[in-house]
Amino acid sequence: MVEAALDLLLSQLPVVLVDGITFGLQLALVAVGITMIFGQAQILNLSHGEFAVIAAITSALLIPLLGVPLAVLAGIALAVAFGAFVYKVVLLPAFRLQGENRILLGLFLMLGLYLLLHGYFTNQFPTTYLSIRPEVQTVELLGMSFRFSAVLAAGISAVLLALLAVFLKTTMTGKAIRAVSQNETGSMLVGITVDRIRLLTFLIGGALAGSAGIMRGLAATMGPESGIELTVLALLISVVGGVRSVPGTVVAGLMLGIVYMVASFLVGTYLSVVIMLAVTIAVLVLRPQGLLGESE
Amino acid sequence: MAAPDEHRIDVRLLVLAAISAILLALPLVFTGRYYLRVLTQMSFFIVFASAFGLLFGRTNQLFLCIAALAGISAYTSGLLTSRLGMEHWSTILLGSIFSAGVAAGLSYVANVRRMGVVFVAILTLAFQLIFENLVTGLVWLTGGDTGFRPPPLPLGPLGSLLGEQMSFYLIAAVLAIGTLFVNYWLMERSKWGLIMEAVRNEEVASEVIGINVRRVKVTVSALSGFMIGLAGALYGYFNGLISPIYFSFASIDILSQVMAVFGGRGTVIGPLIGSAVFTYVNENIRYLGPISLSVYGALIVVLFAAFREGMVATLRRWTRLVF
Amino acid sequence: MKAAGSDGVLRSLELGRGNGASRIEQNTKSDQPLTSLLRMADERLMEVRDVYKYFGGLPALNGVSFSVRRGEILAIIGPNGAGKTTLFNVISGVFQPTKGKVIFEGKDITRLPPYKRAKLGIARTFQIPRPFAEMTVLDNVVVGMLANGGGSVSVARMKALEILEELGLRDKAGTEVRKLNVQEKKSVELARALAMEPKVLLLDEYMSGLNTGEVERAVEELKRINKERGITIVWIEHILRAVMKLAERVIVLNFGQIIAEGKPSEVANSASVIEAYLGRGMAH
Ligand SMILES: Nc1ncnc2c1ncn2[C@@H]1O[C@H](COP(=O)(O)OP(=O)(O)O)[C@@H](O)[C@H]1O
Ligand SMILES: [Mg+2]
Numbered sequence: 001m002v003e004a005a006l007d008l009l010l011s012q013l014p015v016v017l018v019d020g021i022t023f024g025l026q027l028a029l030v031a032v033g034i035t036m037i038f039g040q041a042q043i044l045n046l047s048h049g050e051f052a053v054i055a056a057i058t059s060a061l062l063i064p065l066l067g068v069p070l071a072v073l074a075g076i077a078l079a080v081a082f083g084a085f086v087y088k089v090v091l092l093p094a095f096r097l098q099g100e101n102r103i104l105l106g107l108f109l110m111l112g113l114y115l116l117l118h119g120y121f122t123n124q125f126p127t128t129y130l131s132i133r134p135e136v137q138t139v140e141l142l143g144m145s146f147r148f149s150a151v152l153a154a155g156i157s158a159v160l161l162a163l164l165a166v167f168l169k170t171t172m173t174g175k176a177i178r179a180v181s182q183n184e185t186g187s188m189l190v191g192i193t194v195d196r197i198r199l200l201t202f203l204i205g206g207a208l209a210g211s212a213g214i215m216r217g218l219a220a221t222m223g224p225e226s227g228i229e230l231t232v233l234a235l236l237i238s239v240v241g242g243v244r245s246v247p248g249t250v251v252a253g254l255m256l257g258i259v260y261m262v263a264s265f266l267v268g269t270y271l272s273v274v275i276m277l278a279v280t281i282a283v284l285v286l287r288p289q290g291l292l293g294e295s296e
Numbered sequence: 297m298a299a300p301d302e303h304r305i306d307v308r309l310l311v312l313a314a315i316s317a318i319l320l321a322l323p324l325v326f327t328g329r330y331y332l333r334v335l336t337q338m339s340f341f342i343v344f345a346s347a348f349g350l351l352f353g354r355t356n357q358l359f360l361c362i363a364a365l366a367g368i369s370a371y372t373s374g375l376l377t378s379r380l381g382m383e384h385w386s387t388i389l390l391g392s393i394f395s396a397g398v399a400a401g402l403s404y405v406a407n408v409r410r411m412g413v414v415f416v417a418i419l420t421l422a423f424q425l426i427f428e429n430l431v432t433g434l435v436w437l438t439g440g441d442t443g444f445r446p447p448p449l450p451l452g453p454l455g456s457l458l459g460e461q462m463s464f465y466l467i468a469a470v471l472a473i474g475t476l477f478v479n480y481w482l483m484e485r486s487k488w489g490l491i492m493e494a495v496r497n498e499e500v501a502s503e504v505i506g507i508n509v510r511r512v513k514v515t516v517s518a519l520s521g522f523m524i525g526l527a528g529a530l531y532g533y534f535n536g537l538i539s540p541i542y543f544s545f546a547s548i549d550i551l552s553q554v555m556a557v558f559g560g561r562g563t564v565i566g567p568l569i570g571s572a573v574f575t576y577v578n579e580n581i582r583y584l585g586p587i588s589l590s591v592y593g594a595l596i597v598v599l600f601a602a603f604r605e606g607m608v609a610t611l612r613r614w615t616r617l618v619f
Numbered sequence: 620m621k622a623a624g625s626d627g628v629l630r631s632l633e634l635g636r637g638n639g640a641s642r643i644e645q646n647t648k649s650d651q652p653l654t655s656l657l658r659m660a661d662e663r664l665m666e667v668r669d670v671y672k673y674f675g676g677l678p679a680l681n682g683v684s685f686s687v688r689r690g691e692i693l694a695i696i697g698p699n700g701a702g703k704t705t706l707f708n709v710i711s712g713v714f715q716p717t718k719g720k721v722i723f724e725g726k727d728i729t730r731l732p733p734y735k736r737a738k739l740g741i742a743r744t745f746q747i748p749r750p751f752a753e754m755t756v757l758d759n760v761v762v763g764m765l766a767n768g769g770g771s772v773s774v775a776r777m778k779a780l781e782i783l784e785e786l787g788l789r790d791k792a793g794t795e796v797r798k799l800n801v802q803e804k805k806s807v808e809l810a811r812a813l814a815m816e817p818k819v820l821l822l823d824e825y826m827s828g829l830n831t832g833e834v835e836r837a838v839e840e841l842k843r844i845n846k847e848r849g850i851t852i853v854w855i856e857h858i859l860r861a862v863m864k865l866a867e868r869v870i871v872l873n874f875g876q877i878i879a880e881g882k883p884s885e886v887a888n889s890a891s892v893i894e895a896y897l898g899r900g901m902a903h
Contacts, residue, residue, distance in 0.1 A: 044414050093601040104358070104413055108553075108600040115550065115593030123587040232425060239418060270433025277426045284419055285405050487765040487772055490754070494762045497751035504711055505815055506737030506766040 024257020030234035033205030049231030052213030083206025130217030353562025366528025367543030392525030399521025443539025560606025670719030694866035740818030763814035
């Protein structure tokens, strides 16, 4: 039985790999947001995957009216706006506190927000799924044919991640973001307003997670209940990747995406989630430092 | 902790005794199968919420896997009785010890690695999800999504005298009362109350004055895990079905958190107040379906943003204003 | 507690050895006669042996050695950042030293966790106080007792009240500590430490922030604790006036090294101290 599964896997390997890479890049899009927001604001955003749901559901609803490009942009725009709302309104009580109390309150506020949104979307739009299917069905690469939409989704995700990396490395604002996560008071002294940088992180986080939701709709389908899966898997990447750098997150995302797809193929979704969570716990326990990009 | 005021302690004991009597007498007022079911449910959640409140409110350990701890014991006991034909009560004990061990293990790992509250949350949440996915995935063993029906708990003379429903209520109520008294002794009477409070306030200072912080936390976790395990296993037999949905984050953890925080985490009767209020609320928003999740989400946001100190502290302030 | 007489004699002997110019290192081995070695077992309460502590490649302690005699009051002075607090953290077990040993009553305690050291008799306060802020003053002290055996809660309460009385905190017993000012918090920490019935008390800048009158009172307080309870005191202080008055011996730390050691009067006149310490200004 195992051998049969392995044979099947080998014959399917390229397809499974591409699926894994595509999914891994989407997860990386979500994960960089989680890591950045934690680094900037010490908020563990358990509702981060819901940004992707917001974008996906909005565009799914708008596509019949506006067509794909406009609807997708509108979806992402709403996710960005929601990022601002979360930072400026929902998290307001948390930023009045300091230290561990802030972290705790932030965590619970985001947990509550996740439940609120999850309940709302699954109840209000139970059958709304984003599923974008381009006219071109397959592409030929290296003598094999792949689903065009998966390759396209992977390509767009990679470009977005590259843009983020360039932004953080080269622009003043990007450098400021990295400075704030290293030393809050220090950067206030050199004239960066922490508030604006944090807001920016939530905006970027919303945009990237929103894009991830759209990409998921392109490569597979994205429904109202899919947010928590993205959140949890991306959280694992943030923990396992444990790096502030975009490349590190991407590498961790790709690894996780591929392992997830291969494991799902072999042992089913449930047990592959178990395997990945177990690996994450092992990393949490064994890793000397660098969890969520934070040194001890 | 209270000022050195010996009278107050006796009053608290009286209050606890009165609460116990009321709990045991409730079925005389609320008669009928439906009410009995709801009251039993409430009693189980007194245990879950108290354990969460003790862990979080007194030792700063944010456990997001109450459901998994309850489920470990329920699945252990249920599988041992149904697959191996073992005797119920000994498997319930075994299951609870298993839960205690797991809780202690999680706490130990978190402490050895000096994890902050966020990482304890991630660790325990990951553990909760492992549990949910594992029992769903191991279909051959657990029946997957649909679960399995364990052989009914033999209730003996109690059952023939009072009927199954009433017996279950009494068992659950006694467990809840036991939990309240254990927490009372632990938090208010023994030296452990002060020691836990010290640990919660300042870990480094606690360690430096001679408190083995790790041992305090691990021990409290084991104890909480055991109470959760007892309640979890019995909860499984009470439902007559052991399946992932009963032991999911959404069905146990969220309610326990809301109950404990509303009542006042780290207090003895806070979780009881919370359980009473939110069992009532829960029954009344059940018809909403999935959107009730949103209600709890909103509740968590509002409670944590504006009502963190909880009912007990608020009541204390009110009574002080009045008297 | 030992007889004051013999203590006094031993102390003067030790001071005799310490006479003269400042020493970089305490000579701990080889060249001492057998008799003094035998006596040392009793006399020496605690010893820090060649301790190094690095923070990311930078040394906060750079080969520190000294010993503390039973019953003495030893002051540690030195400019900010000299490594004084780090030294306390190493002794109390909050940090592990990168290298070196801490010996307490002849036993190597370098690898012991803080709570075990507390049970052996090492108590400390913090430069930035770390009381149990949401507990009452009384409970702060009670828990210091209960954490080390200490019998029942009610007995601990009685003893704690006595300590509060002695430190003039009695009327604050029922107040939550977070409502107190910094000085009061420091007193609560001292009371909590005393409740542990320690053999040695490590005080980190206990007097900074006090006015002249208050310093006088604090000096008397520590003197009494040392005399009546027989508790050895190692005491980090910036207020030199108090050091001159109270300390029997002074160690000067600079850049993680001991640059001088001796009687207060000697140390104050030592050229290297004046240069390293006074020369850089003391108003911190
Ligand atoms: N936890 C720490 N991490 C990194 N550096 C530290 C830490 N504690 C102290 N230091 C450094 O060690 C040196 C000595 O500090 P400290 O012992 O606090 O000095 P003092 O108490 O004499 O003022 C300083 O340079 C300080 O920055
Ligand atoms: Mg210092």
